Amino acid sequence: MRKLLASLAITMGAVGAAHADLEADADAAAGREKAQNCAACHGQEGISPSASFPHLAGQQMSYTAKQIMDIRDGRRLVPEMVGQVDDFSDQDAWDVAKFYAERDANLGQVNPDHTEQLARGEELYRAGDMAKGIPSCAACHTPTGEGIGSAVYPALSGQFIAYTVSTLQDFAAGERANDPGNIMRDIAAKMSDDDMEAVATYMYGLH
Numbered sequence: 001m002r003k004l005l006a007s008l009a010i011t012m013g014a015v016g017a018a019h020a021d022l023e024a025d026a027d028a029a030a031g032r033e034k035a036q037n038c039a040a041c042h043g044q045e046g047i048s049p050s051a052s053f054p055h056l057a058g059q060q061m062s063y064t065a066k067q068i069m070d071i072r073d074g075r076r077l078v079p080e081m082v083g084q085v086d087d088f089s090d091q092d093a094w095d096v097a098k099f100y101a102e103r104d105a106n107l108g109q110v111n112p113d114h115t116e117q118l119a120r121g122e123e124l125y126r127a128g129d130m131a132k133g134i135p136s137c138a139a140c141h142t143p144t145g146e147g148i149g150s151a152v153y154p155a156l157s158g159q160f161i162a163y164t165v166s167t168l169q170d171f172a173a174g175e176r177a178n179d180p181g182n183i184m185r186d187i188a189a190k191m192s193d194d195d196m197e198a199v200a201t202y203m204y205g206l207h
Contacts, residue, residue: 022094023061031099034092037084046103051160053080058105060147063154064097076178106158110205121202124195132190137199145206152180157206164200
């Protein structure tokens with residue numbers, strides 16, 4: 001937990017210093033224009049039609065901007081995104097991120113009959129699993145799954161279950177490595193497949 005809090009403090013400071021001006025100047029109208037090509041996979045308003053692609057509506061602006069720039073600069077490899085943002089400036093990334101941040105987030109509904117799975121998911125999300133060394137998800141992503149923009153921690157509520165599981169698996173395998181301080185790689189590596197499915201299911205209906 002101390003490592004998690006230290007990483008949070010360092011990340012918040014770095015992000016605030018590096019991107020305050022770009023965030024302040026972000027233009028949602030310009031972002032809408034720049035995001036036209038994104039609609040085929042992520043939906044016109046950021047609600048994706050396919051679990052292969054994440055919902056972007058309501059996502060923290062800082063997180064979306066970081067992902068766009070990381071993909072552009074090769075820090076995050078997403079085959080489906082090859083060439084899509086190569087011509088984006090940093091300001092373009094923030095403009096698009098602001099457009100999506102202002103859209104209404106997806107509201108997911110889970111099957112309440114999955115009582116054991118949901119109970120395990122809630123336990124992991126709200127309390128973690130100290131025996132496994134897994135911290136509470138809510139500490140960084142907030143109790144309602146909104147994320148923390150100043151720390152570049154994403155909103156998770158309403159995200160596709162399959163997409164969340166796939167993301168956790170990629171972190172666990174080290175195939176995705178653009179998380180500050182290895183935070184998510186360290187956490188995901190301690191989770192079983194059942195843990196990932198449980199917390200992803202719980203978060204889908206969290207709002």
